[in-house]
Amino acid sequence: MENVFDYEDIQLIPAKCIVDSRSECDTSVKFGKHTFKLPVVPANMQTIIDEKIAIYLAENGYFYVMHRFEPETRAAFIQDMQKRGLIASISVGVKEEEYAFIEQLAKEEIIPDYITIDIAHGHSNAVIHMIQHIKKLIPQSFVIAGNVGTPEAVRELENAGADATKVGIGPGKVCITKIKTGFGTGGWQLAALRWCAKAASKPIIADGGIRTHGDIAKSIRFGATMVMIGSLFAGHEESPGETIERDGKLYKEYFGSASEFQKGEKKNVEGKRMHVEHKGSLQDTLVEMEQDLQSSISYAGGNKLDAIRNVDYVIVKNSIFNGDKVY
Ligand SMILES: NC(=O)C1=CN([C@@H]2O[C@H](COP(=O)(O)OP(=O)(O)OC[C@H]3O[C@@H](n4cnc5c(N)ncnc54)[C@H](OP(=O)(O)O)[C@@H]3O)[C@@H](O)[C@H]2O)C=CC1
Numbered sequence: 001m002e003n004v005f006d007y008e009d010i011q012l013i014p015a016k017c018i019v020d021s022r023s024e025c026d027t028s029v030k031f032g033k034h035t036f037k038l039p040v041v042p043a044n045m046q047t048i049i050d051e052k053i054a055i056y057l058a059e060n061g062y063f064y065v066m067h068r069f070e071p072e073t074r075a076a077f078i079q080d081m082q083k084r085g086l087i088a089s090i091s092v093g094v095k096e097e098e099y100a101f102i103e104q105l106a107k108e109e110i111i112p113d114y115i116t117i118d119i120a121h122g123h124s125n126a127v128i129h130m131i132q133h134i135k136k137l138i139p140q141s142f143v144i145a146g147n148v149g150t151p152e153a154v155r156e157l158e159n160a161g162a163d164a165t166k167v168g169i170g171p172g173k174v175c176i177t178k179i180k181t182g183f184g185t186g187g188w189q190l191a192a193l194r195w196c197a198k199a200a201s202k203p204i205i206a207d208g209g210i211r212t213h214g215d216i217a218k219s220i221r222f223g224a225t226m227v228m229i230g231s232l233f234a235g236h237e238e239s240p241g242e243t244i245e246r247d248g249k250l251y252k253e254y255f256g257s258a259s260e261f262q263k264g265e266k267k268n269v270e271g272k273r274m275h276v277e278h279k280g281s282l283q284d285t286l287v288e289m290e291q292d293l294q295s296s297i298s299y300a301g302g303n304k305l306d307a308i309r310n311v312d313y314v315i316v317k318n319s320i321f322n323g324d325k326v327y
């Protein structure tokens with residue numbers, strides 16, 4: 001493949017400003033039947049989201065996807081969110097018990113607004129069959145399927161009935177898939193996103209590898225409708241997971257969904273655990289993300305998110321940080 005690049009290799013080129021203040025720029029995005037404040041969703045991982053954060057995000061107009069690692073709580077979670085008048089957005093896997101879970105939801109008329117099929121290698125019959133199963137029994141739910149890294153996969157999942165696909169195999173901060181298997185989009189996630197977006201006829205979620213807020217704008221430029229983020233959302237006051245103190249500084253844990261910590265056993269491990277610096281409140285990060293994205297829109301010469309989709313760019317191989325640390 002030609003022109004392989006990643007986030008740090010790209011700079012977007014400014015266009016003439018049309019706003020008097022960045023506050024005029026609108027970062028909202030329509031995804032499915034709903035419009036959200038930001039084109040950003042915290043990763044559906046156990047150290048990133050829990051029920052309390054899901055409620056906070058939904059109440060404040062942000063998209064969320066609940067993880068699938070406490071499977072027995074999901075039906076009650078959907079009901080609780082809907083009782084509050086909030087969007088219900090859950091994850092499922094592809095094992096046999098997940099088929100039964102979808103049947104239970106259909107039978108009891110518990111209908112989530114969004115269902116994310118969340119497995120490592122989403123270009124598979126297992127995912128295609130699960131999409132078809134959900135669409136047959138609860139066609140009202142918006143189905144996100146993944147993860148994939150090729151245009152063929154995007155087309156196949158869309159043809160099976162997926163309403164959106166999620167792109168990213170191996171670019172995650174706690175991912176070791178690239179090291180353990182030799183496969184994935186790690187190191188060229190942005191180019192893979194562009195490749196997939198060209199083939200897509202439905203929205204794409206770019207998943208993994210976001211290290212700065214500018215990477216959100218770059219994802220939008222290269223075809224994402226939504227951007228899924230783990231590490232930048234890890235370590236907040238509200239984040240689930242252990243807090244530790246080291247040399248007088250606070251850190252919180254962030255572990256992969258395919259790590260030994262998540263699985264409880266050392267089998268097919270493709271994720272690791274790390275500790276990230278304590279970051280303060282989630283709300284502050286969301287506000288900063290919104291402000292930075294408003295600024296991106298202004299540099300794109302518009303006042304809406306779509307302005308970013310058409311800007312020119314240059315490839316500046318591995319050089320934009322000039323050896324500086326990101327922060
Ligand atoms: N985005 C990414 O790069 C990655 C994300 N993850 C995350 O980790 C979590 C666990 O993922 P996953 O292990 O798929 O979920 P599960 O453990 O639920 O596995 C789903 C099913 O797919 C099978 N399976 C898993 N990997 C492969 C593969 N490479 N080829 C064929 N079959 C496979 C499993 O069987 P069996 O285990 O017996 O093979 C199982 O039947 C998810 O949340 C996922 O998003 C994991 C790795 C990469």
Ligand SMILES: Nc1nc2c(ncn2[C@@H]2O[C@H](COP(=O)(O)O)[C@@H](O)[C@H]2O)c(=O)[nH]1
Pocket residue numbers: 043044045147168169170171172173174175176177178207208209210228229230231232255256257258259270271272
């Ligand atoms: N290969 C693995 N990927 C994983 C695992 N757990 C989660 N993930 C993926 O990472 C992103 C988040 O990436 P980040 O760079 O923003 O931190 C997440 O949404 C998953 O797709 C794992 O154990 N192995």
